[in-house]
Amino acid sequence: MTKYILKRLAMMVLVVLGISFIVFTIMSLTPGNAAQMILGQSASPEQVAKLEAELGLDQPFFARFFGFWKGVLQGDFGKSYQTKLPVFDEILARFPTTLKLSTFAMLIATLIGVPVGVISAVRQYSIVDGVSMVIAMLFASVPSFVMGLLLQLEFALNLRWLPATGVASWQSYILPAFTLSASTMATLTRMTRSTMLEAIRQDYIRTARAKGATESSVVLRHALRNALLPIVTVIGVDFGYLLGGTVIIESVFSLPGLGTLMITSIRMKDTPVVMAAVMFVTIAYSLVNLAVDIIYAFIDPRVKSQYAKG
Amino acid sequence: MTEQEEKQTYKKRSQVSAVWHRLKKNKLAMLGLIILCVMIGLAVFADFIADYDTVVIGLDTSQRLLTPSLEHLCGTDQFGRDVFARSIHGGRLSLSLSIISMSIAVAIGAFIGVVAGYYGGRVDDVLMRLMDILLAIPPMLMSISIVAALGQSMVNLLIALAIAYIPVFARVIRSTILSIKGQEFVEAARACGTSNARIILRHIIPNAIGPIIVEATLTMGAAILVISSLSFMGLGIEPPAPEWGTMLYEGREVIRSSPYLVIFPGIAIALSVMSLNLLGDGLRDALDPRLKN
Amino acid sequence: MSERLLEIKDLVVEYHTDEADVHALNGVSLSLDKGETLGLVGETGAGKTTTALSIMQLLPKRIGEIKSGEILFEGEDLRKKTEAQMRVIRGESISMIFQDPMTSLNPVIRVGDQILEALRLHRPDMSKEEQQKKVDEMLEMVGIPAARKREYPHQFSGGMKQRVVIAIALALEPKLLIADEPTTALDVTIQAQVLQMMNDLKTKLDTSMLLITHDLGVVSQTCDKVAVMYAGEVVEYGRAEDIFLGKRHHPYTDGLFGSLPELNSHAKRLSPINGLMPDPMALPEGCKFHPRCPHCTERCRHEIPVIHRDGEHMIRCHLMDEEVR
Numbered sequence: 025m026t027k028y029i030l031k032r033l034a035m036m037v038l039v040v041l042g043i044s045f046i047v048f049t050i051m052s053l054t055p056g057n058a059a060q061m062i063l064g065q066s067a068s069p070e071q072v073a074k075l076e077a078e079l080g081l082d083q084p085f086f087a088r089f090f091g092f093w094k095g096v097l098q099g100d101f102g103k104s105y106q107t108k109l110p111v112f113d114e115i116l117a118r119f120p121t122t123l124k125l126s127t128f129a130m131l132i133a134t135l136i137g138v139p140v141g142v143i144s145a146v147r148q149y150s151i152v153d154g155v156s157m158v159i160a161m162l163f164a165s166v167p168s169f170v171m172g173l174l175l176q177l178e179f180a181l182n183l184r185w186l187p188a189t190g191v192a193s194w195q196s197y198i199l200p201a202f203t204l205s206a207s208t209m210a211t212l213t214r215m216t217r218s219t220m221l222e223a224i225r226q227d228y229i230r231t232a233r234a235k236g237a238t239e240s241s242v243v244l245r246h247a248l249r250n251a252l253l254p255i256v257t258v259i260g261v262d263f264g265y266l267l268g269g270t271v272i273i274e275s276v277f278s279l280p281g282l283g284t285l286m287i288t289s290i291r292m293k294d295t296p297v298v299m300a301a302v303m304f305v306t307i308a309y310s311l312v313n314l315a316v317d318i319i320y321a322f323i324d325p326r327v328k329s330q331y332a333k334g
Numbered sequence: 335m336t337e338q339e340e341k342q343t344y345k346k347r348s349q350v351s352a353v354w355h356r357l358k359k360n361k362l363a364m365l366g367l368i369i370l371c372v373m374i375g376l377a378v379f380a381d382f383i384a385d386y387d388t389v390v391i392g393l394d395t396s397q398r399l400l401t402p403s404l405e406h407l408c409g410t411d412q413f414g415r416d417v418f419a420r421s422i423h424g425g426r427l428s429l430s431l432s433i434i435s436m437s438i439a440v441a442i443g444a445f446i447g448v449v450a451g452y453y454g455g456r457v458d459d460v461l462m463r464l465m466d467i468l469l470a471i472p473p474m475l476m477s478i479s480i481v482a483a484l485g486q487s488m489v490n491l492l493i494a495l496a497i498a499y500i501p502v503f504a505r506v507i508r509s510t511i512l513s514i515k516g517q518e519f520v521e522a523a524r525a526c527g528t529s530n531a532r533i534i535l536r537h538i539i540p541n542a543i544g545p546i547i548v549e550a551t552l553t554m555g556a557a558i559l560v561i562s563s564l565s566f567m568g569l570g571i572e573p574p575a576p577e578w579g580t581m582l583y584e585g586r587e588v589i590r591s592s593p594y595l596v597i598f599p600g601i602a603i604a605l606s607v608m609s610l611n612l613l614g615d616g617l618r619d620a621l622d623p624r625l626k627n
Numbered sequence: 628m629s630e631r632l633l634e635i636k637d638l639v640v641e642y643h644t645d646e647a648d649v650h651a652l653n654g655v656s657l658s659l660d661k662g663e664t665l666g667l668v669g670e671t672g673a674g675k676t677t678t679a680l681s682i683m684q685l686l687p688k689r690i691g692e693i694k695s696g697e698i699l700f701e702g703e704d705l706r707k708k709t710e711a712q713m714r715v716i717r718g719e720s721i722s723m724i725f726q727d728p729m730t731s732l733n734p735v736i737r738v739g740d741q742i743l744e745a746l747r748l749h750r751p752d753m754s755k756e757e758q759q760k761k762v763d764e765m766l767e768m769v770g771i772p773a774a775r776k777r778e779y780p781h782q783f784s785g786g787m788k789q790r791v792v793i794a795i796a797l798a799l800e801p802k803l804l805i806a807d808e809p810t811t812a813l814d815v816t817i818q819a820q821v822l823q824m825m826n827d828l829k830t831k832l833d834t835s836m837l838l839i840t841h842d843l844g845v846v847s848q849t850c851d852k853v854a855v856m857y858a859g860e861v862v863e864y865g866r867a868e869d870i871f872l873g874k875r876h877h878p879y880t881d882g883l884f885g886s887l888p889e890l891n892s893h894a895k896r897l898s899p900i901n902g903l904m905p906d907p908m909a910l911p912e913g914c915k916f917h918p919r920c921p922h923c924t925e926r927c928r929h930e931i932p933v934i935h936r937d938g939e940h941m942i943r944c945h946l947m948d949e950e951v952r
């Protein structure tokens with residue numbers, strides 16, 4: 025098990041290295057120049073060259089790439105070209121908002137999606153099932169920014185129940201987190217329903233019934249535990265979508281998160297900020313997926329013995 | 335046509351008709367298909383239904399922010415443009431862009447998936463690690479980043495979408511191929527001395543086509559969402575082009591007084607995504623009847 | 628005269644699917660006395676498993692429906708029991724072993740806990756230690772070291788899994804054990820072992836058994852009585868001697884025996900039954916076996932045959948009329 029986790033962590037290092045290289049390449053090869061961006065179009069070529077030298081942009085590609093990594097290994101992500109502030113501080117100021125938002129959204133999606141999916145499966149073809157499937161279909165199809173705008177209009181601007189923008193209090197997270205959770209909630213509901221239906225058909229469910237087990241024990245103890253594996257997988261994968269989806273939600277609700285920082289930095293060719301932001305998101309996503317894979321082992325003993333082997 | 339070939343075409347046709355027969359019974363999938371056909375029809379015949387030049391370009395600034403009426407089915411925006419006309423013309427952009435980006439992703443993803451799945455070993459390892467790296471970045475974030483880096487243009491939007499979805503297809507196709515590869519009919523073909531290319535073309539591709547179609551349908555829906563999201567962020571199609579996301583971006587400013595400017599393009603996006611999702615789910619069930627009892 | 632444990636009278640079961648109504652059981656009557664083993668024989672789709680699931684009241688919800696008939700267990704009609712009453716009967720008085728041991732055990736629960744569950748449900752008064760002791764005892768009884776109770780199903784072979792399934796089924800010493808093709812999915816050598824063990828345990832615990840199988844060899848070794856099923860009907864029923872040694876049979880029973888290879892016979896070929904089981908959505912008129920029957924007459928095509936009795940031996944065939952005459 026430990027061996028497996030170590031292997032996965034090593035893999036994660038590779039992924040982060042690979043991604044940082046790809047991002048660095050894109051940032052270097054795409055049109056635009058950070059120094060020009062800062063100084064504006066009216067700046068003279070000499071001024072631009074001087075600033076480039078200051079920022080180290082005149083050095084060759086690989087020198088800059090390894091320079092960046094050398095800094096990272098010493099715990100220094102460099103300074104933003106734009107603000108001249110340490111990148112790490114800026115990221116630390118904004119990452120919690122994004123992380124809170126996506127975690128909160130994932131909690132809402134799981135706590136509503138999974139139980140509704142289970143009920144829909146147990147009461148297949150009932151009214152509850154029909155209604156929840158229609159709602160799930162809607163939630164999966166309405167773009168998050170449309171839902172965000174409409175929720176904002178109704179609950180913040182018209183009814184004035186919740187703040188429309190900013191992160192002044194925990195209430196500020198309710199609308200954005202719910203909006204962000206909608207599509208994952210839909211996926212989880214549908215996924216839970218179909219895997220539960222699949223699980224309920226299995227022979228071991230008949231064995232449990234033949235023992236005289238109660239319906240709730242059959243559903244929760246026997247079926248749900250077996251259906252949990254694909255559900256947990258969806259939670260892991262969608263956590264990545266949520267981290268990415270926050271970009272849009274942050275813009276709708278004007279939240280100071282990592283997403284908006286990343287977009288402006290990409291446009292301003294602020295490579296150090298972009299690199300650090302992408303790496304934070306990637307590491308968070310990879311860690312969540314590693315956690316998911318470890319949870320697998322606790323849900324399914326067959327997976328555990330597989331991990332033990334290699 | 336030899337008897338053998340005759341038998342094969344017969345079998346193929348009957349498989350397609352069996353899938354169609356099962357799909358026809360699925361009311362939700364048929365609903366999706368009908369909505370999709372209507373959306374495509376509106377997009378294709380947009381010029382006949384509402385001439386863009388007269389109702390949108392030849393705008394009458396006195397007719398600003400009109401609420402929906404018989405004359406303007408979905409009202410007009412702050413520039414006096416007919417929202418219904420813009421919505422159906424916007425369908426052209428959204429639908430064609432999603433089809434094109436999906437096709438690029440399918441073609442490249444299928445190629446990578448086939449190569450990785452069929453040859454296995456080192457080739458598989460390298461390609462799949464590369465896909466893993468791409469998949470480690472969420473598609474929405476990936477396309478937003480690529481467009482932000484490359485600059486805002488339609489071509490860059492297509493590139494961004496294609497790159498974001500290539501790994502998805504590569505994975506689906508690879509796993510289908512791995513499951514088919516071990517099956518006896520492929521072993522049998524190999525035992526008969528059939529060449530690799532022929533095995534891939536004659537035996538593996540026809541069997542992988544089902545999952546590809548399902549995934550492509552669902553990806554088209556996802557692509558429509560990403561395109562409109564990018565436009566909404568000001569990174570996709572630039573105004574004044576009538577794109578659903580762009581319309582929402584513009585409508586946002588007056589959302590309090592005229593929410594219908596957000597609602598109608600929103601409905602257009604939701605309907606097209608929903609129809610594709612319903613159809614995709616229906617196709618999946620129809621192609622794999624074991625999943626349904 | 629021994630005591631009657633189970634009696635099924637005129638059981639009719641239908642499955643409702645999207646396409647059509649499937650006539651799974653068309654008036655099945657059976658009986659089983661205490662301590663006896665009844666073999667239920669027939670091809671796939673004859674309605675054997677449906678009969679078993681009807682007794683357990685575990686037909687698939689919404690799809691399976693008992694239209695009419697009685698299922699008397701110790702004189703009480705199980706159809707009239709509530710779900711809560713049935714839960715007490717299941718496991719406690721009647722338990723069931725399913726065909727495929729590979730899938731009958733829950734893959735994510737330790738085997739010991741799966742046996743324990745039956746005890747917890749039906750013996751809440753037993754202390755935890757007593758329950759654990761019983762689990763150990765049951766495992767040893769089916770020939771598995773008690774130490775393995777902490778393992779998961781995937782760590783067991785097919786034969787071992789079926790032993791665990793049997794341990795679960797017998798943990799509460801039920802009065803009736805329904806075994807649905809318990810050995811079909813196992814290797815031949817393991818089949819014999821498991822069958823032998825089931826027979827021994829059955830005698831030891833004084834359990835009656837309803838053994839569903841399509842293997843006539845198994846029936847001859849274990850059963851006191853045999854019911855031959857075809858297309859949702861019992862076409863022949865009798866003591867094992869009647870079926871295996873008797874002279875008069877339903878043509879279908881003859882067909883089943885004709886399909887068996889015999890080492891000591893000089894016949895060069897098997898004589899299998901031609902054709903396939905009729906589609907249960909569109910059963911033939913008259914005798915349901917007539918399209919495949921080598922002795923089919925005009926009357927068989929239109930008239931449903933009645934049951935002919937000779938003591939306990941019953942045959943549902945028009946041919947018997949002529950022989951009686």
